[in-house]
Amino acid sequence: MRRFLPLMLVMGSAAAAQPADPAATVIAVPPLTSPDAGSRGNEMLAIGWQITQLIETDLRQTAEVMALQPNRDDYYSYPEVTAPNFPKWRSAGAKALVTGFVQSRSDGRLTVGCYVYDTQKGRELGRKGFIVGAGDWRRAAHKCSGLAYTAITGAPGMFDTQIAYVAESGVGDGRTRRIALMDSDGYNHRYLTKGGAMVLTPDIAPKGQQIAFVSYADGRPAVRLIDIASSNERPVLTSDAISFSPRFSPDGSRIAFSMMNGSNSDIYVVGASGGAAQRLTTSPGIDTSPSFSPDGSQIVFESDRGGSQQLYVMNADGSGERRISFGGGWYAAPEWSPDGAWIAFTRRAQNGRSIGIIKPDGSGERALTNGVGDEGASWAASSRELIFQRVGPGGRSGLARVALDGSQPRAMTIPQDGSDPAWSRVLDQ
Amino acid sequence: MKRMIVFFAAVAMTTTAQAQLPGLRKRPSVPPPAATPLQGIDALRAEFGTQSGGTTIFFGAESVGLTVPARTILAAQAAWLRRHPEIVVRVEGYGDSGDTRDHAIAVGARRAEEARSYLVLMGVPAAQLSVTSWGKERPGLGRAVTVLVR
Numbered sequence: 001m002r003r004f005l006p007l008m009l010v011m012g013s014a015a016a017a018q019p020a021d022p023a024a025t026v027i028a029v030p031p032l033t034s035p036d037a038g039s040r041g042n043e044m045l046a047i048g049w050q051i052t053q054l055i056e057t058d059l060r061q062t063a064e065v066m067a068l069q070p071n072r073d074d075y076y077s078y079p080e081v082t083a084p085n086f087p088k089w090r091s092a093g094a095k096a097l098v099t100g101f102v103q104s105r106s107d108g109r110l111t112v113g114c115y116v117y118d119t120q121k122g123r124e125l126g127r128k129g130f131i132v133g134a135g136d137w138r139r140a141a142h143k144c145s146g147l148a149y150t151a152i153t154g155a156p157g158m159f160d161t162q163i164a165y166v167a168e169s170g171v172g173d174g175r176t177r178r179i180a181l182m183d184s185d186g187y188n189h190r191y192l193t194k195g196g197a198m199v200l201t202p203d204i205a206p207k208g209q210q211i212a213f214v215s216y217a218d219g220r221p222a223v224r225l226i227d228i229a230s231s232n233e234r235p236v237l238t239s240d241a242i243s244f245s246p247r248f249s250p251d252g253s254r255i256a257f258s259m260m261n262g263s264n265s266d267i268y269v270v271g272a273s274g275g276a277a278q279r280l281t282t283s284p285g286i287d288t289s290p291s292f293s294p295d296g297s298q299i300v301f302e303s304d305r306g307g308s309q310q311l312y313v314m315n316a317d318g319s320g321e322r323r324i325s326f327g328g329g330w331y332a333a334p335e336w337s338p339d340g341a342w343i344a345f346t347r348r349a350q351n352g353r354s355i356g357i358i359k360p361d362g363s364g365e366r367a368l369t370n371g372v373g374d375e376g377a378s379w380a381a382s383s384r385e386l387i388f389q390r391v392g393p394g395g396r397s398g399l400a401r402v403a404l405d406g407s408q409p410r411a412m413t414i415p416q417d418g419s420d421p422a423w424s425r426v427l428d429q
Numbered sequence: 430m431k432r433m434i435v436f437f438a439a440v441a442m443t444t445t446a447q448a449q450l451p452g453l454r455k456r457p458s459v460p461p462p463a464a465t466p467l468q469g470i471d472a473l474r475a476e477f478g479t480q481s482g483g484t485t486i487f488f489g490a491e492s493v494g495l496t497v498p499a500r501t502i503l504a505a506q507a508a509w510l511r512r513h514p515e516i517v518v519r520v521e522g523y524g525d526s527g528d529t530r531d532h533a534i535a536v537g538a539r540r541a542e543e544a545r546s547y548l549v550l551m552g553v554p555a556a557q558l559s560v561t562s563w564g565k566e567r568p569g570l571g572r573a574v575t576v577l578v579r
Contacts, residue, residue, distance in 0.1 A: 173567050198566060201530060214534075219519065220561035221534055242538050242562055245531040258531065260562075263493065263542040265535040286535040302532065309532055332529035346529050353529065375529050420530065 023405075024066040025152050028094035028119075029056045031070055032112075033101050035078045040104055045075075047134075048102040051112065051141040055098060058145035058159045058185070063384070063405040065152055068094055081115060089119045096125070098148050102137075109133050114144035116151045125151035138187060146426065149382070155339070158184060158380035162424040163387060164202040164211050165399060167191060168417040179213055181228065184380075184423070186413055192226055193233070201245060201376075204424040205252045205272070211422075212236070212246035212255055212272075223257050225272070236270060237277060248272065249292050249316075256280075256290035256299055267301050269316075280318035291336045291343075292316065293360070300324075300334040300343050300360070311345060313360060324362035333376055336360070338425065339383035342404075344368075346375040346388075355388050355402065368402050369409055378423045387412070387421040473516070481505040486544070488572040490525055493539040495547060503544060507551030519559045520545045526568040537562030540572070 032048030034041050052070050059067040076084070081099045089097045100114040109131055116125045128147050130140040139160055146157025167180040177199050182189040193199055197217040204211055208228070215224045215233070223236045223246045237243055242260040249256065249269075256269045259277070265286040270277040281287040285305040292299055300313050309332045311325040325331040329349035336343050342357040342364075352372030358365040373391030380386065380401075390400045390409070397417045402409040478484040486499035495503070510516060522541030524533030541560040549555050563570075 172569055200534075200564075200566070216561075220559075221564070240559075242534070242560070244534045258535065260535065260538045260542070263539040263546075265538070286532060286539070288531040288535055289529075302529075304532070309529075330529075332532055348527070348529060353527075 024062075024064055025096055026066050026068060026094050027059060027096040027098060027148060027152070028068045028089045028092060029059070029070050029098045031072055031075045032099070033076055033078050033081060035101060035103050044102040044104055044110075047110065047137050048100070051100070051102065051137055051144065054138060054141035055145045055148070058142060058157075059148060062149060062153075062382075063403045063407060065096075065149055068092065081113065084117060084119075086117070086119045086122045094119055096148065096152055098144065100144060105131070110137065110140070112137065112140035112144070114140075114147055116148045138183070142183075142185075153382070153384075155382040155384060156426050158382045158385065158423070158426070160184075160427050161381055162204060162208065162427065163399075163412075163421055164192075164204050164424070165414070165418045165421040166199055166202065167414070168397060168419060179211060179226065180414075180418070181211070182414075189415060192228065192231055201420045202422050203247050204422050205248050206250060206425050207252055208424050208427045210272075212248060212257075214244045214246065223255065236272075236274075239277075243268075245288050245290065247291050250294050250296045256292060258288040258290070267299065267318075280314065280316075281321070282318075287312075289333045291334050293336050294338055294340045298336075298360075300336055302332045302334060304330075309348070311343065311358070324360065325358060325365075326362070327365060335377055335379055335386075337379045337383040338381055341383065344377040344379060344386055346377065355386065357404065368404070369400075371409075373397075374400075376420050378421050380423050381426045387423050389419045389421060473513075477506070477509055480509050488540055490572070491536075492572075493536065493543050495543055499544075500547065503547045504551050507548050507553045510548065510553045510557055514554065514557065517557055517559075519561055520548070522560065522562040523567060523570050523572055524562070524564045525572055526565050528565055530564060533566075534562050534564035537564050 029052055031052045034044035036044045056067040056070050059065045081101050084097055084099055097117040097119050103111040112130045115127045118125055126147050130143055132140045142160035145159040149157035161184045162181055163184050164181045167178045168175055170176045176195040178195045179192040179199050179202050181192055197215050200214040202211045202213040211226050214221045220242050221244045223243045224233050225236055226233045244258050246255050246257040253272055254269050255272050258265050259268050264284055265288055266279055267281045267287050267290045268277040268279050283305040287301055287303045290299045290301040297316055298313055299316055302309050303312050309330040310323055311331045311334050312321050312323050314321040329347050331345050331347055333346040334343045343360055344357050347354050347356050353375045354371055355369040355374045355377045356367045371390050375389050377386040377388040385403045387401050391397045397419050399412040399418050399421045400409040481502055482505050483502050486502050520541040522537035524536040545558050545560050
């Protein structure tokens with residue numbers, strides 16, 4: 001992962017030409033080229049143009065990078081992919097540049113090459129090649145956007161990621177809830193469960209192949225796992241206790257969750273492939289919503305042991321519990337950021353629920369939303385943005401994204417009402 | 430306001446008498462529902478509600494404590510359940526709608542457990558009772574717990 005601070009520091013003149021955040025790095029994304037000739041070459045150029053536009057759309061959604069509008073008539077030759085005309089892009093105000101190509105393969109798939117440059121220094125910052133099916137060029141584009149974003153910010157790009165959530169339709173107690181999964185830009189939307197049983201709180205495994213969630217298939221809330229490719233489901237526990245609030249460990253090997261024992265709710269951890277659950281908390285009261293630190297050594301959770309819900313951090317073996325939130329109201333649903341720097345939470349006060357962040361040592365608390373019905377924040381892989389559930393004034397529940405830079409939350413378009421969003425880590429090839 | 434709904438649900442097996450596979454034969458004309466006397470689970474639910482003084486008890490915000498009226502209803506329900514040892518019920522708890530999702534599930538489960546424990550205290554065999562929680566997912570019922578005959 002590369003840091004590219006110089007770009008961010010020398011931004012002034014370009015920002016004047018663009019209605020962008022002055023802290024954003026301007027990047028040029030001219031149309032991808034192709035080494036192929038003839039009609040095949042034209043096909044590849046057409047796909048390259050679609051990839052170019054998607055890269056521009058991806059980067060436009062970030063607070064840190066500002067993509068120049070690509071011009072289809074301003075193309076470059078294949079040799080220029082690796083030898084770009086830096087002075088031209090400098091004079092256009094771009095501090096960074098993405099070039100690339102699309103090449104057809106004999107097996108019908110595509111090779112997409114992607115290169116990121118610092119135009120000031122005339123230096124390559126990174127390159128990646130992807131082989132994708134002809135219908136799967138979107139993933140190559142998202143990977144390329146991620147390469148550029150990471151080269152400029154040092155943070156993982158969240159473009160080739162997925163979002164799971166609970167899709168809600170119908171009204172009242174007959175409301176149907178299904179686990180839905182989509183690409184982070186809303187494409188490839190599909191339902192993984194059929195809606196026969198109420199489902200809640202999905203969490204995508206770090207490697208992206210399974211989702212842990214709560215299902216009422218047996219009449220009571222119980223943690224289950226669903227395989228994304230096959231839609232096969234299985235309960236995680238053999239007991240008939242009420243279990244809920246599952247969260248994967250960063251390596252995907254364990255699942256932390258809550259389980260009722262009489263009127264007491266405690267945090268437990270169990271192997272993702274089965275085995276006996278290990279109890280981590282023992283206090284009377286409701287301990288729930290566990291979330292691992294990115295190194296897997298600690299767990300943040302909420303507990304009302306002190307009278308109201310507050311955030312606590314403990315070691316992953318249950319030792320060393322300490323309270324970190326002390327503000328007014330109730331603090332719930334903590335989520336540790338992938339870079340470890342922040343814990344997002346839902347704060348409940350007299351005027352409603354809102355999303356905030358706090359450092360793991362309890363300092364630096366900051367509100368990110370002022371909604372009345374916000375909850376359930378989940379981090380982007382970049383650790384610079386969150387997705388959360390927002391209940392609007394009409395009572396409709398939807399998904400929204402908010403960045404840490406202080407900008408306003410933006411609603412996400414989904415086919416029906418939704419709740420409990422969970423953002424995946426960056427997916428492998 | 431303290432509230433808990435103890436709701437007596439149907440004995441599933443009694444419904445099979447009226448089951449009909451769709452499309453196999455022409456559906457016979459049925460008399461208007463009002464003219465049909467309650468049978469099976471519906472009759473049991475009605476009897477349970479009538480003889481227990483209600484199917485719902487109420488909890489206060491954030492509270493899991495049983496009020497005096499709630500205990501009165503639970504005691505009557507317990508008496509009925511002792512007379513019907515063949516009936517298995519599920520006590521279903523509901524959390525507060527303004528709560529966060531996970532905490533609401535736990536609050537609903539605690540309310541259900543309070544009611545279940547009181548029914549056991551009143552002499553209902555534990556084998557007749559199970560608990561679940563709807564958290565804040567069925568907000569129409571407010572702060573509640575559901576008991577389902579199975």
